[in-house]
Amino acid sequence: MSTATFERGYAAFKEQIDSPIAAFFNSCVHCGMCAEACLFYTETGDPKYTPIHKLEPLRKVWYQEYTLLGRLTSLLGLTERLTDADLAEWKHLIYDSCTLCGRCSVVCPVGNDLVYMIRKAREGMVAAGHSPEGQIGAAKRAVIIGSPMxxxxxxxxxxxxxxxxxxxxxxxxxxxxxxxxxxxxxxxxxxxxxxxxxxxxxxxxxxxxxxxxxxxxxxxxxxxxxxxxxxxxxxxxxxxxxxxxxxxxxxxxxxxxxxxxxxxxxxxxxxxxxxxxxxxxxxxxxxxxxxGGKLKTEGFEEARLTFHDPCQLVRRGGVIEQPRKLLGMVARNFVEMEDAGKMNWCCGGGGGVSAIDEAEELRTKVFNRKKIQLEKLKVDTLVTACANCRIILEEGLEAYEMDLPVVGLTEMIAEHLVEDK
Amino acid sequence: MHINQILNHSNAPIAPLLNEICHALEKLLLYHENTLIDLHSLPFSPHDITQLVEFLGKGEVEAYLYALGKSIFWETNFAGVWWIEHYNSEESLINRTIEIAYCPSILQAQTEDIQLGKQQLQQLIKSFQ
Amino acid sequence: MSDKTIGDSLREQGISRRGFLKFCATTASLLALPPAMIPQIAYALENTPRQSVIWLSFQECTGCTESLTRSHAPTIEGLIFDHISLDYHHTLQAAAGSAAERAREEAMKKNHGKYLLIVDGSIPTGNPGYSTIAGISNLDMLKEVAAGAAAIVAIGTCAAFGGLPKAAPNPTGAMSVSDLITDKPIINVPGCPPIPIVMTAVIAHFITFGKLPQLDNLNRPMAFYGQNIHDRCYRRPFYEKGLFANTFDDEGAKKGWCLYKLGCKGPTTYNACATTKWNDGVSFPIESGHGCLGCSEPQFWDGGSFYKPLSVPTIKVHDVMAYTAIAGAAVGLTVGGLNAMKKTNAVKQHETVTIDDLERK
Incomplete structure (x- = not known):
């Protein structure tokens, strides 16, 4: 039976480096804008959470294997080679502190798609056996039983x-x-x-x-x-x-x-x-x-409510207008959150982070951003369109002792359906 | 110089500026509304400015104002687009703007000055009598 | 404070309404306000009486005052300066000794609650003896004068953020104005020195509108500190294209490419140098071929080398990139070929990951 090894991980990193990745590493100007876009950096102030820094193992492989000077210096023993210990250390950065929310990709001035790079880096981590236990369990259940839960x-x-x-x-x-x-x-x-x-x-x-x-x-x-x-x-x-x-x-x-x-x-x-x-x-x-006139609703929500945009919907999918149009049918007292839409802040639990037990403390800490956003709005209800966001929001609100119901948009629409059939 | 040559050789936002001028001209024709563009706030190098002046050219009218130092106005090759430079009394440039107007607003005689002039003229006439 | 307005005194000097409008137009430009604000400025200037100003200089090098007086030729800024009542400035005033201190006390009494206090220099808190004026420690004087001020303008990085005196190891225990005074509106006008026009513009804004301009999170006026140098830099397009000078005398430097890799702090420095420029609009550091030092940012002196690029990663990737670029041009083709082969091999060697492979056994 095969097993995860460092060598296998190294080979996977090598395999994952494609021309976009090489171009991204080459064009990074170290401006640090991705840090400011990352929830884990802004809420902790710790520079290790700078998104491009989370990719250091992948960068090392690119440098050692695919650049001329990198190869020369590796030959001469002048370069610090990627080690298994590096990977163990970076597990926290590549998994626990990245929700693949994609804000960094949006702000990068040279257009580096950092989420794409993290995804690729995780391929190497998996092959090297450095993926989080929680996610391994979920993956096993998904394959064997049919669902991660x-x-x-x-x-x-x-x-x-x-x-x-x-x-x-x-x-x-x-x-x-x-x-x-x-x-x-x-x-x-x-x-x-x-x-x-x-x-x-x-x-x-x-x-x-x-x-x-x-x-x-x-x-x-x-x-x-x-x-x-x-x-x-x-x-x-x-x-x-x-x-x-x-x-x-x-x-x-x-x-x-x-x-x-x-x-x-x-x-x-x-x-x-x-x-x-x-x-x-x-x-x-x-x-x-x-x-198409196929959705008929009646009555309006009385509560003052806002909408939490799921990252994958707005930044990867461009689904920004649709939830607002739908909310317009059933809500009179709707307010927008700061940075709503394309730049909305992540709930903190996406990209599999919610399945990692070790990440829970950090996840709760970075929820502070959402807490502040919500406190400013003084809403009675929070609507979203992602079950994972919803769970994380509920957990976060509980951790910060905020009493605010979280509702799924589809359910909210269904509650107002005209039942004429 | 041909516009493409200027745009290719310049890093300054010349194209957006020309568009802004164009929109301002439309506004002038439709609503008789003047527009003032402050070049001071745009990242233009001296070279960019020279090229812009060259491109806009000099039209039929040139005027000078002497108040708190000299000011120079000229209509560019594009009627209604005025180049304006204000100098201080030490002759150093303090402000450079483009005004899109039938006539630059500051060139017109101002009501307060006309009133004062009228009073002075009336007094003068009185002194003859 | 006399009741005479700026409009009054311009008219007294025989300056026409046209001249007044020209003055307003250039003031708007100076304050970085949109031209549509000109009528409002005209109205405000017509109706605002002269402003009493007290200027205190503490641990400083007089560079800020020097910078300001360089803008003091009869220009528009000069005109604004003529129309404030500078009641105390121990470097510029003619009076000395007890007469000078009396002038300060009188101004404070007469305009209590209304005068504008300008401070340059940081305040030593280690030992009051480090810096005194007329036997009064800087800290005591600041507290005394601040108490009756309508607002405080902290001119220069020393007054705004502590500046050079506060740099490690901070032997005098230097502190900024906002570290010590918390109950007054404070405008920070940092820079070492600040751009002269920015100083006068802030004063002009206060006297024309009677309130503070819009400020950023470090209490700096947004009109001048709202954008970073980098965003307004004429070399920015080179940055976008990835064209950098790698040394001060290479081809890139000669062609005027971006100075980012030579440590330019433009991307993290908020100031108006790139548009307002220095020496009557002649140039600014980047235009003269040197990166920005970031002098209007807190702790700029302790931020590491002025020649170190921002956010350097764990290995010297910049040097590496520079060399690879040079070498790569010559052998790019071969390397491309080798890389393609390496990549193909890596793909060939791929072993499918199954759930059994996720852990080490």
């Missing part, structure tokens, strides 16, 4: 039964030829079952055909978070196969940021071919329904 289809079946009872609607499973395949995140199955009810109600009102799939109900992808394309490919393939077997037109990504990124943007690259279906985030679908 260990949720099995029978659990989902129980929730389906419950949702059918509450809504009086049938929830279709494994139906072929329907328009939408709805995939979920385990967090929605376990923590927020209201999401499934909301989908059922909305689809019913919009008169759309849809289905869940017993072999591919989980949309989250631990392979991407831990940084293993091989595992990520395996997981995304489940959904691709299901969608193509069921011949659906569109797969709807749940309220989960990275699930959306993987399904919509990384998936075709992982499997090496284009999909034979479309991928949309649930919020995009709802907004299309709205624009």
């Amino acid at each position: 260990g949720v099995q289809f029978v659990t989902l079946q129980a929730q389906i039964k419950h949702a059918e009872k509450t809504t009086g609607l049938t929830i279709p499973i494994d139906q072929t030829g329907v328009e939408f395949l709805v995939v979920l995140s385990s967090m929605e199955i376990i923590n927020y079952p209201e999401y499934l009810e909301a989908i059922a109600k909305i689809m019913h009102q919009a008169d759309k055909t849809w289905t869940l799939c017993s072999s591919a109900f989980e949309a989250t992808n631990t392979g991407i978070q831990i940084g293993s394309s091989d595992i990520a490919r395996q997981l995304v393939n489940r959904i691709v196969e299901a969608a193509e077997n069921l011949r659906v037109k569109t797969v709807i990504s749940p309220e989960c940021g990275h699930a959306y990124t993987v399904l919509r943007w990384e998936g075709p690259n992982l499997i090496g071919r284009p999909y034979r279906f479309k991928v949309r985030h649930i919020i995009e679908v709802l907004d299309e329904f709205r624009a």
Whole structure:
């Protein structure tokens, strides 16, 4: 049986360095703007959290292997070579303190996509056996059981039964030829079952055909978070196969940021071919329904509320206007958070950080940014469109003893549906 | 010099400035609204300024104002676009602007000065009588 | 304070309304206000009486005063300066000894709560004897005069942030004005020295609008310290293109490329040098071929070498990059070929990662 080794990790780093990475390292002018964009730096003031510094192991490999002087100096023994101890030290920087939120990529004056680089660096860390235990466990459960939280289809079946009872609607499973395949995140199955009810109600009102799939109900992808394309490919393939077997037109990504990124943007690259279906985030679908007059709501939320933009949605996906248009249908007292939209601050738990136990203390510390943002607004309710953000927000609010309910946007819309059918 | 040559040889934001002037001319034609652009606040090197002056050229009108030092005004080759340089009494340049107007606002006689002039003239006439 | 306004005194000197408007237009430019503000400036200047100013100099080199008086030719700034009542400035005033101190006390009494206090130099807190004026320690004098001031302008990096006297090991226990006075509005006008026009503009703003201009988080006026040198630098396009001078006499330096790698602190320094420039707008350090030292930022003296590039990583990547660039030009093709081979090999050797491979066994 094969195992993770330093040599294997080194080879993986070498393999990961492509022309964009080489160009990025070459063009970095060390301006430090990525530090100011990083939650982990701004909230701790510790320069080790400067995003480009988190990539030092990858940079060392690039320098040693792919630059002339680097090679000469390595030959002469003048360069400090990358060591296993370096990797052990950088585990904290590459995993615990990066949520792949992408603010650094947006601000870099020379256009370096730092998130892309972190993703690549994680590939090397995985191969070297330096990925966090929490994420290893989640990846194993995802591959063996089918969900990172260990949720099995029978659990989902129980929730389906419950949702059918509450809504009086049938929830279709494994139906072929329907328009939408709805995939979920385990967090929605376990923590927020209201999401499934909301989908059922909305689809019913919009008169759309849809289905869940017993072999591919989980949309989250631990392979991407831990940084293993091989595992990520395996997981995304489940959904691709299901969608193509069921011949659906569109797969709807749940309220989960990275699930959306993987399904919509990384998936075709992982499997090496284009999909034979479309991928949309649930919020995009709802907004299309709205624009097509398929979404009718009544009544307004009285509470003063704001919206937390999930990083993957706004920075990777450009889904900024849609949630606001939807909120406009049901909220009169909506206020924008500082830096809302493209530059919104991360909740602190994305990119797999929420699965790392050792990162919890730091995660709570950096939540301070969100705390300050929310305190300024004095809102009664916080709305978001990512189950992971939602859990992290709830945890953070609790840690800072703030009493503020967090609601998913899809559920909020569903609560205001006109039930004329 | 051809505009492309200037743009290619300059690091200064000349193209956006020309666009701003163009929009100001539209505003002038539509709403009779003047626009003043303060060149002082833009990162232009002396060389950029020379090139800009060369490109805009000198038109039919040139005027001088002597108040707190000299000021020079000229209409560029583009009617309604005025180049304005204010000097202090030691003849060093203190401000450089482009005004988009039928006539630079400061060149027009000012009501307060006209009132004062009228009073002085009336007194003069009185002294003849 | 006399009731005469700036508008009054210009008219008394036979200056026409046109002249007054020219004055307002250049003041707007000076204050970095949009031209649309000119009528408001005209109105304010027409109606504002002369402002009493007390200037205290502590641990300083007189460079700030020198800088200011360099702008004191009969220019627009000069005009503004003529229209304040500088009641005490121990370097510039004619009076000396007890007469000078009496002038200060009288001004303080007469304009209590209304005068503007300008401070240059840091304040020693180690031993009051380090710096005294008329037998009064700097700290006591600052506290006494600050008590009746409407606002305080800390001129120069020493007064604003402690400056050179505060640099490690700070033998005099030097402190900035804002370290010591917390109950008054303070405007910091840092720089070693500050740009003369910036000093007068801040005073002009106060006397025209009777309040502080918009300030940044270090209490510096946004109009001048709102943007960093780098963003307004005429060499910025070279930075964008990745064209840097690597030594002070290489081709890049001769072609006027970005001085970032030679330690220019432009990207982290907020000041107006790049647009306002020095010596009546002749030039500024970067235009003269030397990087910015960052003199208007706190602790600029203790920030390491002036010639060290900002945020240097763990190994000297700059030197490395410079050499690779030179060598790379010659052997770029070969290296490209070798790299491609190395990369292909690495890809070939890829062993698929499964969940069993995630841990070391």
